[in-house]
Each structure stands twice: as C-alpha cells, then as structure tokens.
Amino acid sequence: MKKMLFPILILTFIVSIVFAGPFGLSKGMSVSAISKLSKQGFEPERISDDDKYFFIPKKPHDLFKAYIAYVDERKGLYRINAVSNGIESSVYGLELRIAFNVLVHTLSKTYGTPKRTDKIKENYKFKEGKYWLRSLKDGARELSATWKRGENGTTLPQELDKISVYLSANFLYGLINIDYSFSNSAEIENKQVDVL
Numbered sequence: 604m605k606k607m608l609f610p611i612l613i614l615t616f617i618v619s620i621v622f623a624g625p626f627g628l629s630k631g632m633s634v635s636a637i638s639k640l641s642k643q644g645f646e647p648e649r650i651s652d653d654d655k656y657f658f659i660p661k662k663p664h665d666l667f668k669a670y671i672a673y674v675d676e677r678k679g680l681y682r683i684n685a686v687s688n689g690i691e692s693s694v695y696g697l698e699l700r701i702a703f704n705v706l707v708h709t710l711s712k713t714y715g716t717p718k719r720t721d722k723i724k725e726n727y728k729f730k731e732g733k734y735w736l737r738s739l740k741d742g743a744r745e746l747s748a749t750w751k752r753g754e755n756g757t758t759l760p761q762e763l764d765k766i767s768v769y770l771s772a773n774f775l776y777g778l779i780n781i782d783y784s785f786s787n788s789a790e791i792e793n794k795q796v797d798v799l
Contacts, residue, residue: 624683626660626670630762630785631679637672647672666706666779673788681788689776696735699770699777700746706779707748707768714766715757717748740772752786762786 624630627640637647637658647656656672663670666687673682692699711717723730727743738744747769750757759766765784770777 624760624762624785625783626664626683626685627662628660628672628680628683630681630787632674633679634672634674637674637680666702667781675787675791678787678791681785681791683783685781687779689773689778691775692736692777694733694736696739696777699736699739699772699779703746703748703768703770703779706781710748710750710766710768714750714759716755717750717757717766717768718755720745720747720749736772736777739770739777740774746770764788 628637632640634647634656637656640661641647642659642661642663645659647658649656650671654674654676656674658670658672660670664685667685668688669686671684672680673684674680687702690699690702707717707719722745723738724743727738727741729738729741729743735744739746747767749768750759750766752759752764762785763783764786765782765788767780767782767784769780769782771780772778
C-alpha cells in the first residue's frame with residue numbers, strides 16, 4: 604500500500620504543476636487563496652466596489668508591474684490582467700513593437716498561432732509612421748494577438764478560454780497588456796451585463 608501511495612503523491616504534485624494557471628493562479632480561486640499565492644507582505648487589494656483586486660504574484664514576471672485578478676464572489680477567479688512596465692519607444696514605436704513580438708513569439712511556442720490584428724482607424728488623420736506611437740496613445744491604432752479556444756489550432760489549457768496580448772500607450776511610454784480569460788469568464792461577464 605505504501606509503495607502505491609508514493610507514486611500517486613508524485614503524480615498529484617506533477618499534475619498540479621502542469622495545470623498551474625497564469626502567474627500560479629487557477630480558475631475559481633477565492634481572494635484568500637490568491638492571497639496565499641501572492642508575494643509575501645502584499646495582500647490582494649480591492650479596486651473600488653468592483654470585483655477587481657490588485658495583487659503581486661510570488662514570482663512576478665520581469666516584464667509586468669501591475670496585476671489585476673477579477674474574482675466573482677460565487678464563481679471565484681475568472682480573469683487576470685497584467686500590465687508591463689513603461690517601455691520607452693521612438694515615435695515609430697519600434698522598441699514597443701519588438702517587445703510585443705518577442706512576447707507573442709514566446710507564447711506561440713506554448714499556445715500555437717494567435718490571431719493577429721494590426722490596424723489603424725480609417726478616418727485617423729496621422730497615419731504616417733512617425734505618428735505610430737501617437738496613434739496608439741490616441742486609441743486609433745490596434746496591435747494585438749489573441750489565442751481563443753478552438754481557433755487557429757490553438758492549444759490552450761482546459762481552464763483557459765482566451766489569452767489576449769495588446770498594446771496601449773500613455774503620454775510617455777508604451778505598455779504591453781496581457782489578459783487571461785478563464786472558461787468561467789463568459790458566464791460571469793454576461794451576468795454582469797444583464798444586471799446593467
């Protein structure tokens with residue numbers, strides 16, 4: 604009996620590592636469970652009256668500085684959003700686009716080919732390359748990559764429905780955003796829209 608118990612414990616440990624979600628979190632986790640997996644001394648902090656909580660994972664990724672967990676009081680964790688440190692970039696957005704492409708390439712090795720979007724609003728007046736960063740800041744440009752369950756041969760883990768990587772910018776810096784939506788997110792977000 605003891606001989607059988609040891610391999611089962613090892614298998615359980617391996618499975619828990621393999622199925623650990625983004626930043627060590629998993630679908631349906633409570634705020635207290637997220638707290639146990641957060642950096643020591645940093646409790647998840649609720650953002651206004653919403654279901655968003657600022658947190659810092661035990662092992663934060665070097666690229667990202669802000670992490671937000673979306674936690675429904677009944678269904679638990681359903682979404683994670685992380686925002687990068689500010690990336691200094693030329694007006695052409697070259698450094699920001701390189702960082703974006705490196706991240707997308709790395710994620711593609713695990714999740715397959717994403718759907719990429721690279722477009723600018725048709726009626727935006729500053730379309731030249733020297734206005735690339737400005738058009739992003741103005742919300743006229745979109746550069747994103749999305750992995751969605753069942754599309755483009757993606758290989759998302761069972762508990763994830765979608766991963767999105769997209770760019771944004773403020774006055775000084777470009778930012779990379781990554782958004783993980785768990786398989787319970789559509790149901791929760793649809794209920795929230797119905798309430799409004």
